[in-house]
Amino acid sequence: MTTEFYRWTENTWKSPDIDWHKGQTITCGIDVGSVSSQAVIMVDDKIYAFCNTRTGSNSPDSANKALSISLKDTGMKPEDIQFIVGTGYGRVNIPMAKKAITEIACHARGANYMGGPAVKTILDMGGQDLKGIHCDERGKVTQFLMNDKCAAGTGRGMEVMAELLQVPIVDVGKMSLDVKEEPEPVSSTCVIFAKSEAIGLLRSGWTKNMVLAAYCSAMAHRVVGLLERIGIEKEFVITGGIAKNIGVVSRLEKELKLKVKPLSPDPQIAGGLGAAIFARDLLLKSRKTA
């Protein structure tokens, strides 16, 4: 059996204290991304359950999978959910969603929920795109840019490097920090060119850790270049899988001279969470007018 180094750990969480039967509103946000999918269930204004899983070959299946995993052992059935909002690449293909909202708006809302009203700048490094978002204290978007043309600065780019160096992706960050001194960043912005560059470095005696450090450094640098377009203001948060890569995060902090505010329970659920919050707003609005 070959180890797939790019596979990160799928996870799921359920609240131990909330009894969903007592909830006034039960809403759900489903975020089907190009690489990962999340389903977030909210009971009233609290996160009840969520799951983070790898996107399959089609959106409806991925949405269903995420939803059923997050509902596991809860006693809740999809019919119990009162409003579902879909977002992400697959938002137009999530059949059970009543409404689709852009990932930009959802990430802002989700980051605002997890990080608080002081959150101003959100960096989302998704599987195949990179978003820079400015929001106000209510989580409303004030500026954004989305870069989904180029793999450099996306999760896929990091997966390619992890696969090349045969390193489990969850170890990349840690290993990249275990170097005697910080090497020069990889010069190529393109992942394909960076790959050949990395092979050359390994052949000239660089260790895997050094190559990872050089790549994380190049990625952080590229991200900063991209964010400079909209500016970076405190509080600065990172969502998406790359938030769990301390190799990139620590180098971002160093270059920006800013501490990144960590998000909990999981930075990867920002999109799905924002969608669930929008779902709640829409549900409450419809009840008022009913």
Place this chain on the structure above:
Amino acid sequence: MFINWLLRKLLVMCGYIANYGYTDGSGDWYIVVDSDKCDGCGKCVEACPKNVLEVIVDDYDDKVVAIRKEHHKNVKYVCAQCKPVSGPRDVRCQKACPSDAITHSW
């Protein structure tokens, strides 16, 4: 008078700036739309010779102009006609807009 101006400023400043396009190794290629200034009139959509733009209803239920999805990743190329490497620039969407809502980053 001042209160009116202040109120107007506060009310008007609740939109967002959208950067549609991308950055790759060759540079930053974005069409920038200021949703505060854009009222969805669609003059830029008509003026564009390559059908790059469209008027949408955004997440906050406002009419605003955006780049069509199929052009998100080739802004540099599809807009080449109005902004050739050398030669006069004739950025028609920008010219057509009565409120300065749309610009190009390059």
Place this chain on the structure above:
Amino acid sequence: MITAGIDMGAKTIKAVIVKDNKIAARSINPTGFEPVETAEKTLEEAIKQAGISRGDIKKIFTTGAGRKSIPFADNSVTEVTADAKGTNYLLPSVRTIVDIGAEEARGISTDASGKVLDFSKNDKCAAGAGAFVESMSRALELTVPLMIEISHKSTKEAPINATCAVFAESEVVSLIHTKIDKADIANAVHDAIASRVCSMVRRIPIEKDVALIGGVANNTAIVEAMKKHLGVEIKVPEKPEYVSALGAALLAAA
């Protein structure tokens, strides 16, 4: 007079020897990880082929991405200048040159004498260059020549959306899973590259005759696709991968 031109490309290094304004020898090697050594080796091979000795070469000019790294070169010229000179020598009627290399693509507009008037390029992005073809051939699990061959047999259009070669690789893999014919996918890949390169070229004035040079010009499927996108006849000189090195050698003799 005998001169030499060395094109220090990202993927391959080419050497051309010109004797009294005629091509005397051509040699090519993969760049590998020791480009200077490879350049030496390639030059020696060309020298042997030309039946001369190292001392007979009056001047050596370099071009290409690694042109500044050769200690034994007399001078270096930009790829754009070299391309224009080389193409003008081989095809004097050409006014628009498209050079698609492994890692970079260029569009060059020249006058009748081969002087560069304008140019545009598409660098640092594998999707506009030969690296994309190779990455796609891997995804299709075909050799590049085989991929070109079946591409001509395509009967249907297949959708390739990704502009990034990394994303396109995953997209192709999933297309294969949906049982779309590899021939159609190969054709779509060539079409996508051609379309991207042509958009880049349209940033400069396009005037007949149009020539395609660089290693990728050997890819007949891309040439066909480019003819379709630009709507003009495209001339491909013999051994198009050597045009840049040839141009450098000719400039060394000037």
